[in-house]
Amino acid sequence: MDRRTREYLWGYVLVSPWVIGFLLLIALPLLASLVLSFTSWNGLSPPKRIGLRNYSQILKNDPLFWKSLRVTAIYTIVVVPVTVALGFILAIALNRDITVNHVLRMVYYLPQLVSGVSILLLWLWLFNPNYGLINRFLAIFHIRGPGWLGSETWALPALILMSLWNVGPQMLLYLAFLQKIPKEVYEAAELDGASRLQILYYVTLPLVSPVTFALLVLGFIGHFQVFRQAFVMTEGGPNNATLFYVLYTYNRAFLLRKLGYACALACILFLIILVVTLIQLQLAKKWVVYDEDLI
């Protein structure tokens, strides 16, 4: 065996644990889910083949499918761009290398470290219409706070607001990219007479566009699969106002034991995310600027 072949073999050996894990725990279940989506299966008796009936039922006779899609889409469309924008603004504001900024960066990143069910329970108290801090704060300005999680109108906005406090990862990524931008680029722009806003729009934004693109794509993929907030705080209510898509899929699978149907829902989710991501990739060619484009 020559050296090159040995090197290749070593490569395969060393990545094999991950590959085996991927095949067994991700690829195989994905394939199984696709196959099961064409069956009626309650998890207890053998699956029964029913062709496209699950998909037909979902698309034609399931109002909760459309409702959950709408709720999830609204949530994602608001949360993703806003968190990306907030992360960018914070990064711009905290880009200077001074002690206060180091402390503030840590403060804004803290929500990422303390996230979890316990924080959701804390938010439940914050949103309490009678005793919660949010309505107490609004009362100072003589504003009567809404019912938040108990109100059909305000439950989804409450969850959206809650999601906006976690902008630490976005801020961090933008900071890393901002610090990569050479000072000479800004100096050149200033010499050309560009104002601060013009520098922001024509220099900074294009140079951080790869980060923006990555955050939008990953943000969409992640937030479209939102589950924990509704599961812990609202269980999809009131009156399905916060029935997110993945929660609906979960309810179908584990509450109603319609696993074949839930697999079909999961496959549709996969397709939606795939299509949107492909569209984003295509659109990215128009506005994302990579380093090699500048050469």
Added chain:
Amino acid sequence: MAKSRKIVVVILAFIIILTLFYFLVLDNRKSDSNTVLRVSVRDQGSYFSDQLKGVFEAYEEQNTNIGIKLEVEPWEHYWTKLQTQIMGGMAPDIMIFSERSLHTFAENNALQDLDTMVEEDNYDLSDFYEVALETGRWNGRLYGLPIMMEVPALFYVKDAFDATDTPYPKPESMTWNDFLELCRKLTVFTSDGKVEQYGYVEQAFGSGLLSWITQNGGGVVEPIVKPERCVINSPEAIEAAQFYFDLSVKYHYTPTIIEYRTEAMGDSFQYLRSGKCALFQAPSTAIYFFEQNIKRYGVVPLPHNKKRSNSIKISFLCINSKSKHLKEAWGLLKHMVGPVQEIIAESLQSFPARKSIAKTKFLANDPAIRNVFLEELNYSIVPIITDRYMELIVVLGPYLDQMGTKKISVSEAMNEISEKMNAIIETE
């Protein structure tokens, strides 16, 4: 570099082989010497678990070839985990099921038919309450031995009655009109229209609706076992539901669904803790809370209109049909049923399903309150017995929200519920 790679490979291989050896050889060898029975229960507090461990230790001493592994799961995750275990073929030998789920799993052969074992052993079932035993049957066969029941009754807080100069309710079932009048007297409004004390609170919004419906001579489905149609839109059921929702929406004698969710954060006991409630409808499981927190309280039967009736919940001990130790599991099940119910009764966790234990061990120091539950048991029913319970019951949820916030009229809602339930009953 080649030498260091070899060392890494040798270490990795050693770790993998050791792990495989442990799980495939040692772990199996340990279980060969003893029959290990896995028992899964819901978490009902450390007292319950500790007492149960004591019961198992005593059993293991008498049966030295049997080891028992107790698996205690948090209440809210119990069903999801159990379902997943059953689906994955890793279910415990003995499990707890409720009247909502037992029939689904029995229909799909996940539970062991106990009738054969009962007949072989001449096991005496006469001490079990009939309603509980019959609910544990599916297709005429017994699939679970009942261990506890949630029998509802009406608790009252004496301090709340004293504060409004209202005499305590008599120890008889009052009519709906008397109940409404009592709620009116007990509900205290502030000058700006907010409620200082609710006349009536239920353990969960909507939890008593089925009882109210049956008290008015209505029902949810017909027949109760393996329903063929939904009757929740009958005039009696609509009248009952209207009365029920008027308590919150029209009179505000009870919190609205939004208030339950936001003021009490879904925990109605908050109203009791904060002294904002006079009457509280709850099952026998609430006794423990009242004993610990309220002290001055009483219990009376539920109100009635056309007849006395209440909707009961029952828990069963069942055997996994795929258990490799059916005979041993049955032996343990028979042993558990008695002592477990004694623990339940003495710790006020719930109402035992055996008559001898209910009449002697449950609330032994307060027979008057015990008699209220014993009396209510005479009118207890399980309103739906089907293998599609969850599919039917989830239809109700959004409509409770809509009726509770007046987005839809009660009659419209009940008609839509009936339509949807009938569609489910009619499809395979």
